[in-house]
Amino acid sequence: MSRSTFTKTIEHTESIERQSQNHAVIILASGLSQRLGQPKQLLVKNGAPLITSMTRLAIATNPQAIVVVIPDSHRLIVSATTELTSQHPTVQIVMNTRADTGMAHSLSLGIETVAAFESTSIDRVLIMGVDQVLLDEPHLTALLAGKHTVVASRYHSWQGLEKHQNRDDTVSDIIGLPLAINYKLLRQWQSELIGDKGLRHLIRELSADQIGEVDNDQLSYDIDTPEQLSFARKQGWLDS
Template structure:
């Protein structure tokens, strides 16, 4: 990409956020890399990176596991086409999500971009995530705007969920960048953002409801169901 193309892309990137895509999980329960499951003819990690690009961010940091060449190659073309996409390797993917998130935060900090004041944090396996939901998250004004959904259940059971059903407040979410930097030292192992977010005053937390986000892919049974529904390529 030429310098002129780079400048044109920067002009288009008029939003005040960066994106961290947490894609360094080793998918032990699934038994195969979830990043390389296919949707509409391309790997999920590429689908999610394209989805992140649709929000016109200042930068996208994709954190991937070490020694997984297929995963890296799946987004190399996108990174070549879009200078805003940065690939970061997590050399210790088995240490938990918090380390991947910390690597993403450090990478954003290294950009020294004063235009970034919020961070959109995403995973790769919520197969029904769409641009509309990300737009709703980014439209929120609170310190944290998180997704709100129920635990994974087959579609036919969702109609019978009672009002007291357990909710998940989680990814994807948008968080104030300064707050994220303050919390970085507390991100250890599997201790992610959820407990920190719950400690905020309620008026600083926004929620965007979307039960479709319940359908992430962690087990072979969930993968089979997603393929049966046509959400993933067979």
């Protein structure tokens, strides 16, 4: 077999594997950005709203379905996501009328929507936020490649990174989003998602051999405050 034929065979195999991914994606994007003072969903990266950039990353993983949970109180966020659904039939938008009650309700809405899809082949759910501006496709691919019940991201907080620069090695890691989780387990946990009590406290109850981790300190740079936004813009991670 020639090298070119071999390469085409590998690419064809990889294409089939990408097309047969048995996962759904839930993007939690209904936060009210109160500390930031403006909707983080509409911050601009490479000329597009951040919510659009994150949804495109999700699309790149070739899921069965993508559910984007947004607040119902902001017409510009609704407009940006409506454009996405017109271009990509796998994307479905869910309005959260109780965005002020915490992330757990947003996730519960996402789970309900995934459950309503006719597809019975979903075995995992990839859960993402919207403000980790350095999140990339290779990281999502690594999460989905894991074989554990939960495969979560591991990184430091902004404060933790600053301490590491000062050579303080006592800083603990954050185990959090984005993460991939067994779909049946997520359905079982849905009734326990209340207020700000999201998945983290439930994941802690799992045994160590059920949890996989993918390290990526770039995920530490989420955008919650004006100072963090200013820093991200100075670094060129977001458009000015």
